Amino acid sequence: MKDEICRAFCEEIRIREVPAGLAIGTAFRRADGDAIGFYVIKNSLESNLARLEDDGTTIPYLEAAGVDFDTQTRQKAFSAILEEYGAHYDLDEAVIRTPDMPEHEIARASIGFAALLLRLSDFLLLSQEHVESAFKDDAKKRIKEAIGTRAKIEDDAAVSDHLSEVKPDLLIRAPNREPVAIFLAQSAQRVNDAIFLQMAALYESREALSVIALLEGDSSISSKLRQRASNRLTALPVYRHDEAQAIQRIVREAVGAEGLLH
Structure with missing residues (x-):
């Protein structure tokens, strides 16, 4: 059973090389059916450093679906989740990213980053249509x-x-x-x-x-x-x-x- 569970997780992960580093797709999906994915971006100056980034659609998608991040309740929740996973949101680029880290830490950090994106998708439950x-x-x-x-x-x-x-x-x-x-x-x-x-x-x-x-x-x-x-x-x-x-x-x-x- 252990091997079957491991295969179930691993077989659903898709990794491909892109010019900036790696594109990673997961088995998890958000409400519109798109798979939750992210990138490993290699530091162009330090060869042993890299960071994790989403594709820049996570927050714009939630806002288009009715989630208002200007309210105090959501601002606090959003900041708390980002802090929990050691990430931050670049407002200008609409990108969620981690700080640079040694490449050997990327694998474990990727698990947390996927969890972060999955939790952020739950903000749909805070839209006017779903939460009182x-x-x-x-x-x-x-x-x-x-x-x-x-x-x-x-x-x-x-x-x-x-x-x-x-x-x-x-x-x-x-x-x-x-x-x-x-x-x-x-x-x-x-x-x-x-x-x-x-x-x-x-x-x-x-x-x-x-x-x-x-x-x-x-x-x-x-x-x-x-x-x-x-x-x-x-x-x-x-x-x-x-x-x-x-x-x-x-x-x-x-x-x-x-x-x-x-």
Whole structure:
């Protein structure tokens, strides 16, 4: 069995010489069906040194598939994975590479580099279509970009000392307008939090406050809760498949209709 396993791994590896060094193909494939491969690039000045590089399509492919590496969550994850495998990303060339190393270390480093590229392909799971946690990053980014400098935006901040039991995901304060609390709702819990805050502002602290629950999708909550929220909250927009209009609904409430002209 040991020999069969070794053959299964080794027979799937394809190595060919190229002008810069070696091109290595593996048995692993990314979502579009292309095999994961990389290059051994020989140092032109030091004959005993070489490095590993991808083909320059790994990150552009992920970005084209919907992965946004500008969000803080993904930036941290991307940097942590590169650091774990001793590689770095050349933004100008869109290439992932290792530092130069003695050629006798290349074989073992190649195993780690293949694992690195395989793990990076998992970022597809962080695209808007696959992972719920990305919703908050994406929605926050769009809201902040749409409002710009026309209002102060705070993350996870209490509305006031009297309304501190529940914190919205975003709190928007524009000049001469009442504050707007935004709940990014992927489940019933955050919608109920939004309703609680709105009712507390109206009947307990009597503070002027607009509360919006931005639903991730149509199926995020039950129809019964949707009806309850619609009757109590300032707005209940749905994000997925109509992102631009959902964000503009928030902008209108936060800075007024004139904000849409900027």
